[in-house]
Amino acid sequence: MSQENNGAPAVFEIDLTLEEARRRAAFMAAVGPDWDPPAVLRSEELAYDLLYSGLDERQQETYDMLVAAGVLPRREPGRAAD
Incomplete structure (x- = not known):
């Protein structure tokens, strides 16, 4: 028995909620309980x-050129390279 779709696009849906929960759980297991995001930053x-x-x-001229071009982020005053 065949069904015709009369040229309408087929609807294809996937719920990735379970996969996203699995991915997050795997990440948290991999980094472990001692992971400290503020310390990492x-x-x-x-x-x-x-x-x-x-x-x-x-080197400072090159650094300034890369910052001006948006290749490197601008460092705040008082930071390195100032």
């Missing part, structure tokens, strides 16, 4: 500060 900021500190004049 502070560590990243410290790493950026170290990376962009102590630039010579030519």
Whole structure:
């Protein structure tokens, strides 16, 4: 027995709610109970500060050019590379 759709597009739906819950549970299991997001962000900021500190004049010009072009984020005053 065949059904005709008279040229109408077929409806295809998938509920990804269960898959998203599984993905989130797997992520939380992988990072473990000691995961501290604020500490991770502070560590990243410290790493950026170290990376962009102590630039010579030519490196600073390149850094400023990349910031102006939007390639690198602008660092706040008082931060590295200022």
